[in-house]
Amino acid sequence: MTESNTRDLFPGALEMMILESLRRQPAHGYALVQHIQQRSNNLLQVEEGSLYPALQRLLKAKLVKAEWGMSSTNRRVRTYQITVSGLRHLEQQISSFERMFEGIALVLNPGKSPAS
Amino acid sequence: MNWIPSIFRRRKLYNDLAEEMRLHMEEHAEQLMGEGMSRREAEQEARRAFGNRTLIEERSRVVWQWPTLESIWADLRFALRQLRRSPGFTVAAVLTLALAIGANAVVFAVLNAFILRPLNVPQRESLYEVENADDIMGYESYPDYLDLRDRNRSFDALAAYNISQAGLDTGNDPSRVWLYEASGNYFDVLGIQPFLGRVFHGTDEHGPNSAPYIVLAYAYWHDHFQDDRGVVGRVVQVNKHPFTIIGVAPPGFHGTLMIFSPDFFVPIVNQEQVDGLNFLNARGNALVPALMGHLKAGVSASQATADLNSIRSYLEKTYPKDHGHKTLVLARPALGGDWIGRPLRAFLSGLMLLAGLILLAACANLGNLFAARAADRSREVALRLALGSSRMRILRQLLTEAVLISLAGGAAGLAGSVVLLHRLSAWQPFPEFPMNIPVNPDANVYLVALVLALVSGFLFGIIPVRQVFRVNPYEIVKAGSTGRVGRRITARDILLVVQIAICAVLVTSSMVAVRGLARSLHSNFGFEPRNAMLVFTDLGMAGYSGDKLPAMQRRMIDAMEAIPGVKSVGLVDSPPLHMGWDPQSVFADQTTDLKPSNAAAIAITFNISPEYFRAAGTALLAGRSFSWNDDKNSPRVAVVNREFAGKILGSETDAIGRHFKMSDGTRIEVVGIAEDGKYTANLTEDPQPAMFLPILQSLSSQTYLVVRSGRDPQQLVAAIRNKLRDLDPGLPAFVQTWYEEMNGALFASRMATVSLGVLGVMGVMLSITGIFGMAAYSVSKRLRELGIRIALGAQRKEVLQAALGRPLKLLAWGSAAGLLLGLLATRVLAYIVYQATPRDPLVLTGVVLAMMLLGLVATWIPAQRALSVNPLILLREE
Numbered sequence: 001m002t003e004s005n006t007r008d009l010f011p012g013a014l015e016m017m018i019l020e021s022l023r024r025q026p027a028h029g030y031a032l033v034q035h036i037q038q039r040s041n042n043l044l045q046v047e048e049g050s051l052y053p054a055l056q057r058l059l060k061a062k063l064v065k066a067e068w069g070m071s072s073t074n075r076r077v078r079t080y081q082i083t084v085s086g087l088r089h090l091e092q093q094i095s096s097f098e099r100m101f102e103g104i105a106l107v108l109n110p111g112k113s114p115a116s
Numbered sequence: 117m118n119w120i121p122s123i124f125r126r127r128k129l130y131n132d133l134a135e136e137m138r139l140h141m142e143e144h145a146e147q148l149m150g151e152g153m154s155r156r157e158a159e160q161e162a163r164r165a166f167g168n169r170t171l172i173e174e175r176s177r178v179v180w181q182w183p184t185l186e187s188i189w190a191d192l193r194f195a196l197r198q199l200r201r202s203p204g205f206t207v208a209a210v211l212t213l214a215l216a217i218g219a220n221a222v223v224f225a226v227l228n229a230f231i232l233r234p235l236n237v238p239q240r241e242s243l244y245e246v247e248n249a250d251d252i253m254g255y256e257s258y259p260d261y262l263d264l265r266d267r268n269r270s271f272d273a274l275a276a277y278n279i280s281q282a283g284l285d286t287g288n289d290p291s292r293v294w295l296y297e298a299s300g301n302y303f304d305v306l307g308i309q310p311f312l313g314r315v316f317h318g319t320d321e322h323g324p325n326s327a328p329y330i331v332l333a334y335a336y337w338h339d340h341f342q343d344d345r346g347v348v349g350r351v352v353q354v355n356k357h358p359f360t361i362i363g364v365a366p367p368g369f370h371g372t373l374m375i376f377s378p379d380f381f382v383p384i385v386n387q388e389q390v391d392g393l394n395f396l397n398a399r400g401n402a403l404v405p406a407l408m409g410h411l412k413a414g415v416s417a418s419q420a421t422a423d424l425n426s427i428r429s430y431l432e433k434t435y436p437k438d439h440g441h442k443t444l445v446l447a448r449p450a451l452g453g454d455w456i457g458r459p460l461r462a463f464l465s466g467l468m469l470l471a472g473l474i475l476l477a478a479c480a481n482l483g484n485l486f487a488a489r490a491a492d493r494s495r496e497v498a499l500r501l502a503l504g505s506s507r508m509r510i511l512r513q514l515l516t517e518a519v520l521i522s523l524a525g526g527a528a529g530l531a532g533s534v535v536l537l538h539r540l541s542a543w544q545p546f547p548e549f550p551m552n553i554p555v556n557p558d559a560n561v562y563l564v565a566l567v568l569a570l571v572s573g574f575l576f577g578i579i580p581v582r583q584v585f586r587v588n589p590y591e592i593v594k595a596g597s598t599g600r601v602g603r604r605i606t607a608r609d610i611l612l613v614v615q616i617a618i619c620a621v622l623v624t625s626s627m628v629a630v631r632g633l634a635r636s637l638h639s640n641f642g643f644e645p646r647n648a649m650l651v652f653t654d655l656g657m658a659g660y661s662g663d664k665l666p667a668m669q670r671r672m673i674d675a676m677e678a679i680p681g682v683k684s685v686g687l688v689d690s691p692p693l694h695m696g697w698d699p700q701s702v703f704a705d706q707t708t709d710l711k712p713s714n715a716a717a718i719a720i721t722f723n724i725s726p727e728y729f730r731a732a733g734t735a736l737l738a739g740r741s742f743s744w745n746d747d748k749n750s751p752r753v754a755v756v757n758r759e760f761a762g763k764i765l766g767s768e769t770d771a772i773g774r775h776f777k778m779s780d781g782t783r784i785e786v787v788g789i790a791e792d793g794k795y796t797a798n799l800t801e802d803p804q805p806a807m808f809l810p811i812l813q814s815l816s817s818q819t820y821l822v823v824r825s826g827r828d829p830q831q832l833v834a835a836i837r838n839k840l841r842d843l844d845p846g847l848p849a850f851v852q853t854w855y856e857e858m859n860g861a862l863f864a865s866r867m868a869t870v871s872l873g874v875l876g877v878m879g880v881m882l883s884i885t886g887i888f889g890m891a892a893y894s895v896s897k898r899l900r901e902l903g904i905r906i907a908l909g910a911q912r913k914e915v916l917q918a919a920l921g922r923p924l925k926l927l928a929w930g931s932a933a934g935l936l937l938g939l940l941a942t943r944v945l946a947y948i949v950y951q952a953t954p955r956d957p958l959v960l961t962g963v964v965l966a967m968m969l970l971g972l973v974a975t976w977i978p979a980q981r982a983l984s985v986n987p988l989i990l991l992r993e994e
Contacts, residue, residue: 028136029140030140030143030144048167049167049171049172052133052136052173052175052176053178056176057179059179075143077139078135078136078139
């Protein structure tokens with residue numbers, strides 16, 4: 001069992017994806033795994049080993065809140081919901097991520113403009 | 117900060133998390149079942165997909181924790197559980213450390229009290245004592261003191277004191293007391309403020325016997341005046357002279373010689389009333405043992421030394437008759453300068469070194485045990501590694517265990533040493549002198565114990581590190597701990613050998629010391645202490661002087677002789693091997709210029725009554741003893757010892773009838789030759805010249821009656837006291853056996869022997885645990901092999917050889933090396949313990965036997981275990 005490479009793509013990416021998923025719709029842990037996997041066309045595999053620590057971090061930072069309830073399939077689940085500060089945090093993260101992505105794209109493809 | 121409520125919320129958080137994760141897997145499994153898997157397959161697959169649940173849970177929890185702190189706490193709890201599971205190991209380890217750390221704490225506390233913690237006076241950094249470069253005792257005459265005090269430009273002021281004893285009569289039973297005769301400026305120089313009343317000052321001194329004042333020491337006031345504040349102003353009798361109590365010194369002040377606490381202080385100008393004779397004007401009589409003062413600001417110690425020596429050479433030039441040449445040096449006060457300080461420092465440093473070695477041995481030892489344990493637990497370690505624990509984490513866990521043990525051991529050791537130190541502080545090794553051994557532990561001692569505990573914990577905790585890092589979990593889980601049977605010499609072996617060697621050194625030296633001490637108790641001192649009582653009286657304390665002294669002394673001797681059972685009674689001013697001996701310069705008869713540098717020798721001088729030789733058991737080799745007719749009207753005579761006869765008179769045989777001179781010019785005729793003996797309070801001294809003078813020709817008020825009887829002299833004590841009380845109820849007497857009196861002379865060797873004995877016992881204990889650890893380890897590692905051997909028909913002897921051959925071989929090597937080193941070390945010991953010789957067959961056999969016994973004890977249990985191996989059970993287990 002190795003520890004390091006089960007972390008997400010880059011620091012904060014997993015949190016960002018979780019927040020984005022929760023922004024669309026509150027969900028419980030299992031649903032989050034499924035959701036991210038589907039949305040990424042199975043390109044991204046979220047491991048539980050990363051998901052639950054990340055959820056705890058978000059909970060602690062009060063970016064999400066959790067509540068026990070019943071799911072649509074009538075299962076007892078702990079549903080996570082994004083908070084107001086979570087929304088704000090997500091927006092900042094996305095914009096800084098986009099800037100970073102822009103920068104990376106410029107470096108990798110010096111000829112093209114990313115806008116085009 | 118919201119961490120306080122979060123601690124209480126945590127349990128719920130963790131429960132939520134665990135529940136959530138369980139549900140996660142359940143949902144996954146259900147989904148898989150929906151896809152057509154069987155329940156078992158689905159659950160298995162869900163678990164597999166989820167990964168290491170415990171690890172994930174732990175990592176998720178970490179978010180809410182202070183990770184390091186809490187994992188240390190967890191380590192601690194785990195370590196406690198582990199230790200509780202093997203109480204034998206824990207107790208052995210804690211006990212070993214308690215002994216080792218306790219020993220270090222005790223030795224350090226003594227070192228701290230005497231060497232590191234200076235006198236309890238203000239501004240001690242600039243306080244220096246004047247001493248003589250050659251004989252390290254700083255005696256000056258009182259007139260010289262005055263010159264040094266007034267002429268020096270280096271000291272703020274120079275104080276002086278002399279230690280003396282007197283009879284104190286407060287209206288009840290007169291008793292003997294010890295006091296300082298201190299210069300008037302003594303308290304002012306030291307900056308000591310009175311606790312009660314006032315202290316005396318330089319302005320109180322108006323010539324001899326002008327200041328009959330007493331400043332009581334706090335302890336004496338507390339014990340003998342019951343804290344009576346009305347004591348100030350009271351008039352008491354000191355040697356029948358009225359003195360006024362003017363004050364009480366503060367509680368922490370015990371004078372300026374650390375080991376000795378006086379009962380009170382009187383001005384030195386009144387010394388005649390205390391000592392019976394006046395030395396204030398005797399320039400040639402160096403009777404003031406200590407001068408001390410604060411250096412002026414900006415004056416260095418070497419400048420002050422030069423200053424003092426220029427005054428000294430001026431004095432030598434001005435009064436050539438009274439002075440030999442000597443060089444003054446400065447030393448730290450507190451231990452009489454270097455007089456007690458130097459040997460004590462050497463002794464304590466040696467002891468500290470030994471204690472340190474013991475602790476190192478203990479660490480090596482526990483390191484072994486820990487390594488063995490780590491190996492026994494290699495399966496557990498492998499399992500934990502396989503389950504995703506990091507090596508660092510396991511290491512930290514092992515270290516936590518080690519530090520826990522070392523702290524427990526340190527605490528236990530410290531507790532023991534505190535008890536011991538408190539008893540040591542109250543200890544009075546010499547009944548005659550009020551001792552002050554201020555070794556109560558202070559913050560330094562606690563700190564040192566803590567640091568030692570931590571350091572040793574890390575030391576022995578770190579030993580199994582390599583082993584842990586080498587562990588290959590898959591191998592061990594698959595195969596069990598195989599235990600390579602290495603023939604290579606490992607660091608562990610060397611540690612054990614070193615430890616056994618250290619133990620053997622200690623055992624050897626303590627045996628040599630014990631033998632030496634036992635022999636020295638029965639060696640020839642030049643007198644026979646058995647069946648003899650010593651009765652100390654100071655007639656000055658009861659007001660006798662001049663011609664009344666010898667008359668009273670004769671009456672005392674007669675009274676003692678009248679006691680039934682008493683064989684003979686003698687009188688001596690200071691018995692041999694007593695702390696206060698009297699060295700005097702003697703000159704050849706033809707010498708005319710009687711300055712000290714022309715002296716033929718320094719002879720220890722005893723003033724004795726005619727019957728002394730018989731009472732003391734000193735053999736007279738030739739000539740005659742004295743009679744009561746050798747008084748001040750008859751020619752001066754002396755009995756000298758063989759050394760004196762050979763050294764000063766040139767020959768032992770025809771010394772009788774020849775003359776020698778004293779420093780005052782008196783010619784003395786030798787009338788007898790006595791055997792050599794031990795004189796100064798040191799059994800290891802070389803033969804010294806000694807002379808015995810008739811007490812009628814050199815009067816002395818302080819004397820010891822030597823009462824020799826045919827039976828146990830202890831039974832005579834009451835009779836002796838009664839007789840003396842009948843003679844003079846106002847005369848304090850101090851009765852003890854001669855052996856008791858000799859405690860002072862034997863003190864150093866006794867202490868050395870006891871210390872070495874204690875250290876030796878510790879060394880033995882350490883070695884036992886060390887060998888035990890290794891043997892037990894070796895047996896448990898090779899249990900399977902031993903089982904197979906037994907199954908194949910190995911004999912008991914062969915099994916034992918296989919199991920214990922190695923530890924026993926190491927024991928043999930270590931013992932041999934230690935014995936050799938120990939014999940070398942005892943050469944040093946011979947300086948402290950009289951007749952300590954390593955060339956002693958008893959010591960050699962003793963050491964070998966002790967080490968063999970040690971090996972037997974240490975390997976007994978492992979051997980039993982090896983022999984009782986049941987191959988069937990063992991092989992079935994695997």
